[in-house]
Amino acid sequence: AQSVAQPEDQVNVAEGNPLTVKCTYSVSGNPYLFWYVQYPNRGLQFLLKYITGDNLVKGSYGFEAEFNKSQTSFHLKKPSALVSDSALYFCAVRASATDSWGKLQFGAGTQVVVTP
C-alpha cells in the first residue's frame, strides 16, 4: 500500500522568507512523487514531479522539491515566498512498479498562508 503524510495542516510565513512544505511517503519500490497546488475555488494545478535522476527538481512559479530516499521525504521549497503563493498544497505518490499505476495517493494537504 502507498501513503503520503503532510505533517502540517498549515504553514505561516512572511513574504520574502523561505517557504517549506513537508511531505513524507511510503511505497513499495521506487516512488513517483508529485506536488500540486489548489487556489481557492479552482482545480489542482501541477507544480513538479520526481521520476528519476537528480534529487532536486525544479518546477513552476519558482518552486523546487528535494527527493530524499533515506528519509522518504519530498519537501517542497521556495526561497522567497509571495503573498500570491497562499494556497492549499498537496503532495502525491505513486509506485512506479505496480499494476494499479493510475492510482495516485494524495496527502491531506497543507494550507500555506503568506503574510505581507
Added chain:
Amino acid sequence: GAGVSQSPSNKVTEKGKDVELRCDPISGHTALYWYRQSLGQGLEFLIYFQGNSAPDKSGLPSDRFSAERTGGSVSTLTIQRTQQEDSAVYLCASSIGTSGRAGSGDEQFFGPGTRLTVL
C-alpha cells in the same frame, strides 16, 4: 489549448435523487481519473480509465457510484440515491496515458470540479 472541463460547476439535489457529473478531458489524453474532495479531507481516488482497458473501480465507495467513458473521451460519474455524505467536490483529471507502467510518471491535469450538495 482547452483544459479539462466539468459540468455542472455546482449541483444541489435532494437526498435519494440520482445525479450525473460530466467530464471532458484534454484532447488526446487517454487516461481519465475521478476524485472526491470532501470538506476538511484530502483527495480520495474513485476510479480511472486508461484507453480501452477495464477501469480501476477500486476507489468507488459504494455500488451507488458508477462511471462510464464513452468513445475514449467524455466521462460521466453517476451517483444513485444520493446521500448527504455524498456532498463534496468531485474532481476529474486526465493525463497523456503513456502505455504501461511508464504512465505512472505522467502528471495529471485537473478540471475545476463539480460541487455537489445533497440536502
